[in-house]
Amino acid sequence: MKPSRMILAAACAGLLLTAATASAEVIGDIERGKALAGEICVACHGADGNSPVPMFPKLAGQHADYALKQLQEFASGRRQSDIMKPIVEGLSTRDMADVAVFFAAQQPLPGQVDDPSMLDAGRRVFNEGNPDQGVPACAGCHGANGIGNARYPRLAGQYPAYVLDQMAQFADGRRSNDKRLMQTIASRLGETETRAVAEYIASLEGSK
Amino acid sequence: MRYALSAMSLLLVACGSTVAQTGSAPRAPGIESSGYVWNQPDPDKDAALAHRPDIEKGKIAYEVCQGCHQPDGAGRADAIYPSLAGQHASVLIKQMMDVRAGRRDNPKMHPFVGEWVVSVEDVANIAAYLSQLPISLDNGKGSGNRLARGRELYDNDCASCHGDNGEGRAAEFYPLVAHQHYAYLYKEAVMIRDGERRNANPKMVVVIRDYSNEDLKAVSDYMSRLALPAAAGR
Numbered sequence: 001m002k003p004s005r006m007i008l009a010a011a012c013a014g015l016l017l018t019a020a021t022a023s024a025e026v027i028g029d030i031e032r033g034k035a036l037a038g039e040i041c042v043a044c045h046g047a048d049g050n051s052p053v054p055m056f057p058k059l060a061g062q063h064a065d066y067a068l069k070q071l072q073e074f075a076s077g078r079r080q081s082d083i084m085k086p087i088v089e090g091l092s093t094r095d096m097a098d099v100a101v102f103f104a105a106q107q108p109l110p111g112q113v114d115d116p117s118m119l120d121a122g123r124r125v126f127n128e129g130n131p132d133q134g135v136p137a138c139a140g141c142h143g144a145n146g147i148g149n150a151r152y153p154r155l156a157g158q159y160p161a162y163v164l165d166q167m168a169q170f171a172d173g174r175r176s177n178d179k180r181l182m183q184t185i186a187s188r189l190g191e192t193e194t195r196a197v198a199e200y201i202a203s204l205e206g207s208k
Numbered sequence: 209m210r211y212a213l214s215a216m217s218l219l220l221v222a223c224g225s226t227v228a229q230t231g232s233a234p235r236a237p238g239i240e241s242s243g244y245v246w247n248q249p250d251p252d253k254d255a256a257l258a259h260r261p262d263i264e265k266g267k268i269a270y271e272v273c274q275g276c277h278q279p280d281g282a283g284r285a286d287a288i289y290p291s292l293a294g295q296h297a298s299v300l301i302k303q304m305m306d307v308r309a310g311r312r313d314n315p316k317m318h319p320f321v322g323e324w325v326v327s328v329e330d331v332a333n334i335a336a337y338l339s340q341l342p343i344s345l346d347n348g349k350g351s352g353n354r355l356a357r358g359r360e361l362y363d364n365d366c367a368s369c370h371g372d373n374g375e376g377r378a379a380e381f382y383p384l385v386a387h388q389h390y391a392y393l394y395k396e397a398v399m400i401r402d403g404e405r406r407n408a409n410p411k412m413v414v415v416i417r418d419y420s421n422e423d424l425k426a427v428s429d430y431m432s433r434l435a436l437p438a439a440a441g442r
C-alpha cells in the first residue's frame with residue numbers, strides 16, 4: 001500500500017470512530033443524515049433508502065459522491081425534477097452530504113424482475129453492449145455487477161420503471177447532467193434492448 | 209496561405225464543436241485536402257505529448273473506454289474494437305486527438321473521447337496507462353491460408369516502418385501492429401488504401417495503393433501473427 005493511501009485509510013478509520021464516514025470525497029455525519037432522512041425523505045425513498053414505489057429510486061447503497069452530485073444538481077436545475085427541486089431547496093450542503101452518506105451505508109434489498117424472459121438479452125447488453133450501434137457495455141462504467149463506484153452510479157437492484165424513465169430522459173435530453181455519455185448510449189439503444197437491460201439491472205444483487 | 213489554412217481549420221473546429229453539441233462528430237481537413245501534412249502540430253496533441261503522465265489517474269480515466277476496449281485493453285476481435293494494450297503512448301495520443309478533432313472519423317467513439325469527457329491531461333494519462341499494460345496474445349487472426357505471401361509483402365513494404373516484429377516506432381508515431389486483431393488491421397489497411405482513413409501517412413498510402421484486397425488480407429493476417437521478442441515477458 002502506498003503511503004498516501006495509508007494516510008487516507010487511517011484518516012477514514014479515525015472518522016469512523018467519530019461516527020462519521022468518508023467515501024472517496026464525501027464526508028458526512030450518518031446519525032444526522034438518518035434523522036433528516038426520517039423526517040424528509042422517508043415517505044418516498046423509505047426509511048432505509050429502499051423506496052416503496054417503483055418510480056421513486058432506491059437510494060440504499062448508492063455512492064455518496066453520486067447522490068450528493070444529484071442533490072446539488074436538482075438544486076441548481078442541472079437535473080430537472082419538479083418533485084426533488086422543492087425538497088433540496090430546503091437542504092444545506094452539509095444536510096446533503098449527511099443524507100448521502102447515510103443512504104450509502106444502508107443495505108439495498110434485492111430488486112424485482114417483472115419479465116424474466118428478457119434477462120438473457122439484458123445480460124448481453126449489460127456485459128457486451130451493442131457494437132453495431134456503438135453502445136459500450138454498461139459493465140465498463142457501472143461495474144461488472146452494476147455496483148458502480150465514486151464516479152459511476154450503482155444500478156444493481158434498481159426498479160425497472162425508474163431505470164426506463166431515466167433512459168427515456170437521457171434519450172430525449174431532458175436529463176443532461178451526464179457529460180452526454182448516457183444521452184449517447186440511451187439514444188443508440190433500441191426499445192427492446194432498453195427494456196431487457198432494465199430487467200437485468202433489477203436482477204443484479206451485488207454486495208454493497 | 210498558411211494563415212488562411214489555419215484560420216479555416218479554426219473555423220472548422222469551431223463549427224465542429226457546435227455540431228458536437230447535437231451529437232454528431234466534427235470533421236477537419238485530412239488526406240483528401242490539398243496541402244495535407246501528416247501529424248501536423250496541434251495545440252491539444254502537443255500539450256498531451258508534453259504532459260508528464262500519471263498512470264494511476266490514467267487507469268481511472270480509462271474506465272470510460274472499457275465498455276468497448278475492455279478492462280484489459282485487449283479490444284474485441286468480433287466487434288472490431290482494436291487492442292490498445294501495449295500500444296505506444298505517442299500513437300495513442302495522436303489517434304485520440306485525431307478522432308477528437310475530426311481528422312479521423314470514428315462516430316461510434318467520438319462522444320466518449322470529447323474534451324467534455326477527457327481532458328488533455330486525461331488523454332496523456334490514459335495513453336501512459338495503456339502503453340504499459342501487457343499485450344494480449346490471443347488476438348483475432350486471419351485464415352492462415354496465405355502467410356508466405358503475407359510475409360513477403362510485409363518484409364518488402366511494411367517492416368521499414370512497422371518494424372521487423374511489428375513493434376512500430378514510438379518516436380515516429382508508427383503503430384505497433386503485432387498482436388493486433390486481424391479484422392481491425394484489414395479494415396484499416398483497406399481504408400488507408402482507399403483514402404478513407406483521413407489521418408493516414410501519405411508515404412504508406414503510396415506503398416499500398418496498388419494492393420488487392422487479397423494481398424491486404426494476406427499481409428494483415430501475417431501482421432496479426434507477429435510476435436514481439438519481449439511480449440512473453442511483458
